[in-house]
Every structure is written in C-alpha cells, then in structure tokens.
Amino acid sequence: MEVMTHSSKFLLPSIPRSSSSSSNDGPPPLTYALVVLNQGLPRFAPLLWNHAQLRLCADGGANRLYDEMPGLFPNEDPLDVRHRLKPDVIKGDMDSLRTEVQEFYVNLGTQIVDESYDQDTTDLHKCIAFIRDSTPELDKSNLCILVVGALGGRFDHEIGNLNVLHRFSNLQIVLLSDDCLIYLLPKTHFHEIHIVPSVEGPHCGLIPIGAPSLSTTTTGLQWDLANTEMRFGGLISTSNIVREDKITVHSDSDLLWTISIRKST
Numbered sequence: 001m002e003v004m005t006h007s008s009k010f011l012l013p014s015i016p017r018s019s020s021s022s023s024n025d026g027p028p029p030l031t032y033a034l035v036v037l038n039q040g041l042p043r044f045a046p047l048l049w050n051h052a053q054l055r056l057c058a059d060g061g062a063n064r065l066y067d068e069m070p071g072l073f074p075n076e077d078p079l080d081v082r083h084r085l086k087p088d089v090i091k092g093d094m095d096s097l098r099t100e101v102q103e104f105y106v107n108l109g110t111q112i113v114d115e116s117y118d119q120d121t122t123d124l125h126k127c128i129a130f131i132r133d134s135t136p137e138l139d140k141s142n143l144c145i146l147v148v149g150a151l152g153g154r155f156d157h158e159i160g161n162l163n164v165l166h167r168f169s170n171l172q173i174v175l176l177s178d179d180c181l182i183y184l185l186p187k188t189h190f191h192e193i194h195i196v197p198s199v200e201g202p203h204c205g206l207i208p209i210g211a212p213s214l215s216t217t218t219t220g221l222q223w224d225l226a227n228t229e230m231r232f233g234g235l236i237s238t239s240n241i242v243r244e245d246k247i248t249v250h251s252d253s254d255l256l257w258t259i260s261i262r263k264s265t
Ligand SMILES: Nc1ncnc2c1ncn2[C@@H]1O[C@H](COP(=O)(O)OP(=O)(O)OP(=O)(O)O)[C@@H](O)[C@H]1O
Pocket: 037, 038, 039, 058, 059, 060, 061, 092, 093, 095, 096, 097, 122, 123, 124, 125, 149, 150, 151, 152, 153, 154, 155, 157, 158, 160, 161
C-alpha cells in the first residue's frame, strides 16, 4: 500500500522543502489553493493567502475578505490591502455576496461564477469542483486545498463542509478554523503525519466517516489504536494527544484526522 505523507507546514511563514523533495528524485513540492468561506477569517489568513497560488471566495466569503482582511494588516491603508489581496474567483449561488463587494472585485479583474441554478450543492462544493476542473490531472496529487472559516457557527454548514471532504476524497483538502484543522485520511493509503510542533497539537482526534472501521492501527499517539474497531455509537478517538513528531495511521475505513492549532500561530 502506498504511503501518503501529511504536514501542516503551510502554517509556517515560509514553507521548508521536505528532505526528499530537495533531491531530484523526490516528489515535487505541494502547490496550495485557498478557499475563503463566509465565517470570520482566522488570524493566520494572510499567511495562507501568501502561500496560495489560486485564491477563491465562496459567495459571502468575499464579504469576509473585503471586511476583515484589512483588520489583519493594522498598519496599512484598508483600501491598499483590498487592492493587493484580490481573489482570482468568487463562486457560489450568490445569495450572500454584497453588490458593492462584487463590483469592487469585478473592477480588479476577479472572475465571478454564478451557479444560482444549483441549489443542491454548497458554495464550498462549487469552489472545490472549480479547482478540480481547472487543475490538470497530473498536478492534482501535488495540490493541497486550504479552506478557512470551515468550522464553528452553524452546524449544518460544518457538516456540509465535512461532507465535501468525503465527496472529493481524491483531493487533499484541509478545513481550518482559528482553533483546529481537519483532513481526510483515505483508506486507500498508509498515512504518515509529520507534526509541526511549533504550530499544532497536542490535542488530536481520529473519527471514522462514512462507515465504521473494523480495524485501525496507529503509532505516535498517547492512546494508540491496535487493530481497534471505531464506530459512531462505539469508540471514536477524541481528546487524544500526539506523543511523537511522526504519527502513522492505517485503517480499513476513511478517517477524519483533527489536531489543535496553537494560539501563537
Ligand atoms: N457558520 C458557518 N460554519 C461553517 N461554514 C460556513 C458557515 N457559514 C458559511 N459557511 C461556508 O461558507 C460557504 C459560503 O457561505 P454563504 O453564507 O455564502 O452560503 P449560503 O449557501 O448562502 O448559506 P445559507 O445557508 O445561509 O444560504 C458555505 O457554503 C459554507 O461552506
């Protein structure tokens, strides 16, 4: 079974190249896309913005960018910040995007994709589908989509966002709030999670999604699992603690991995 490696190094001001990718035979470094949702921007939004090569706002997420990003650059003129941090695309059903915000970004060249005819998928789903369709097949394995504002607030939205992880399980998507991050560990791979101790931990969790797990095995956690069964209504791993800088996970079911983000990030 192939190994999939994971790291939250996108939360660092500059992303170190992994030791294997600095040699010619290693995997190429990840490219990042950012999706801004309609919830308060996390304090580290400017950092993720800098790392991303493609930036989308999901409908009302553009209002958040317009209203809140200047506050994260207290020494700059708000209008300068809004001009500098222009989204490439605003996509959604457009029932939350304010007219003045739409006009502002259209004048800067942002592409608006109105899919108001689709009332069956969420604005996050629409943005992920856009990124998937605009990324060549070969580049998808090196793409990591960072989603800010995905947690906290309305429970239906939170669950809808988790459902997107499951729906697009062939893409690497990270849901972020101010407090934690979540991504999917597909059952098709053996997983190595390289902890960045300066920005994340120690609290973490592993939660089966979609189906129970008859067997999950981990290393590196305070409460490791050894061929353990996990299911809703039975055991799921919450309030676990990372004990080592490398965590390994192997399961017969898709799992959600979640870890706390340090307040100093
Ligand atoms: N409170 C929240 N918690 C988590 N995610 C959210 C929350 N509010 C919005 N989102 C995310 O941001 C995206 C865009 O939000 P927006 O408010 O524009 O959506 P919407 O579909 O108009 O919502 P509504 O259900 O209020 O009509 C949503 O698809 C969702 O993924």
